[in-house]
Amino acid sequence: MKTSIHMACRFTLAALLLAGTSLAQAWPERVIKIIVPAPPGGNMDVPARVFAHFLSKEVGFPVIVENKAGAGGSIGVQAMLNAPADGHTILYTSSNVLTEIPHVMKVPYDPMKDVRPVVALAKYRYVLVVAADYPANDLAGMARLLKAEPDKSSFASPSPGTIAQFGGEILNRKLGVNMQHVPFSGTPPALNGVMSRQITMYLDSVVTSGPLLQGGKLKALAIAGSTRYAGMAQVPTFAEQGYPEFSDFSSWQGIAVSPKVPAAIVDKLYATVQRIAGLAPFHDQIARMGFEPVLPDSSQQFAQRLQSDHEHFGALNRTFALKQ
Numbered sequence: 300m301k302t303s304i305h306m307a308c309r310f311t312l313a314a315l316l317l318a319g320t321s322l323a324q325a326w327p328e329r330v331i332k333i334i335v336p337a338p339p340g341g342n343m344d345v346p347a348r349v350f351a352h353f354l355s356k357e358v359g360f361p362v363i364v365e366n367k368a369g370a371g372g373s374i375g376v377q378a379m380l381n382a383p384a385d386g387h388t389i390l391y392t393s394s395n396v397l398t399e400i401p402h403v404m405k406v407p408y409d410p411m412k413d414v415r416p417v418v419a420l421a422k423y424r425y426v427l428v429v430a431a432d433y434p435a436n437d438l439a440g441m442a443r444l445l446k447a448e449p450d451k452s453s454f455a456s457p458s459p460g461t462i463a464q465f466g467g468e469i470l471n472r473k474l475g476v477n478m479q480h481v482p483f484s485g486t487p488p489a490l491n492g493v494m495s496r497q498i499t500m501y502l503d504s505v506v507t508s509g510p511l512l513q514g515g516k517l518k519a520l521a522i523a524g525s526t527r528y529a530g531m532a533q534v535p536t537f538a539e540q541g542y543p544e545f546s547d548f549s550s551w552q553g554i555a556v557s558p559k560v561p562a563a564i565v566d567k568l569y570a571t572v573q574r575i576a577g578l579a580p581f582h583d584q585i586a587r588m589g590f591e592p593v594l595p596d597s598s599q600q601f602a603q604r605l606q607s608d609h610e611h612f613g614a615l616n617r618t619f620a621l622k623q
Contacts, residue, residue, distance in 0.1 A: 326564045331362045332388045336375025336396050338368040338485035342506040347391040353575045371458040372396030373406040384559035394550045395461045398608035402616040403460030416601040418572045419553035421590035423504045425523040430496050438521050438540040442474050449476040455489040455501040456482050466502040468619045469544050506589040523548035
């Protein structure tokens with residue numbers, strides 16, 4: 300009798316393992332949803348839709364993009380975590396949602412434990428933009444204007460705790476001024492605030508500011524990074540103008556899932572994204588937007604990068620003691 304029960308348990312266990320393996324091998328089985336924790340039209344939404352197009356072609360199922368903006372991206376992250384952990388709901392996010400914002404805003408999850416990074420797809424730089432008719436053309440001219448009226452200027456961010464806020468606070472401290480931080484619910488409204496002269500400046504990605512700069516609706520005063528950006532070669536770096544603090548200001552974008560998603564499905568998702576990243580049409584389309592495509596690291600390397608960035612901005616936040 301005991302032998303029969305033992306054999307039945309073994310068969311049951313084998314059946315469960317086989318079912319789990321079949322589920323992983325079957326991914327995807329239906330429509331895939333990509334959650335973007337930002338509003339439409341920003342530097343997360345646009346590349347996410349490009350990725351969705353290529354992902355759909357790769358897997359043979361429809362891929363839809365759902366914008367879940369608000370609360371510094373935590374609404375989108377939570378929506379991903381609340382979905383079934385079967386690999387059919389994934390998060391397309393910029394690093395600030397996981398590595399910067401949680402130091403300033405209270406979020407209902409631990410970004411280092413409750414989110415599983417899968418793969419990075421691209422990185423991008425930041426450019427300091429002002430209105431097209433702003434009466435300064437470089438950081439020295441801007442500094443003179445800010446110091447003349449140290450309490451009457453402002454800087455935008457797409458959310459509290461982002462690189463844009465940290466950059467503004469660095470400028471405040473270095474120049475001895477008191478620009479007001481004005482957080483918006485995403486990049487498009489922040490840019491509108493700058494173009495309408497309601498906001499003085501914005502440290503924005505080259506992706507979203509690029510077309511507006513080309514169209515003469517904004518003016519660029521400085522680009523972050525250790526070298527000039529090929530897409531805006533005429534814009535000097537912060538470091539060239541005496542602000543080396545901005546040399547390493549950049550962000551990445553990539554894919555993450557719930558840590559409850561089975562490892563076999565994560566591996567298949569990683570392999571699929573890796574194939575997409577290697578496609579010349581995808582690479583070219585991303586590059587034309589202003590992104591710098593990256594060769595996918597392993598999921599482990601991506602997780603290590605996330606951890607390093609999280610610690611970096613944690614230390615930076617301890618310096619400025621930023622709170623929502």
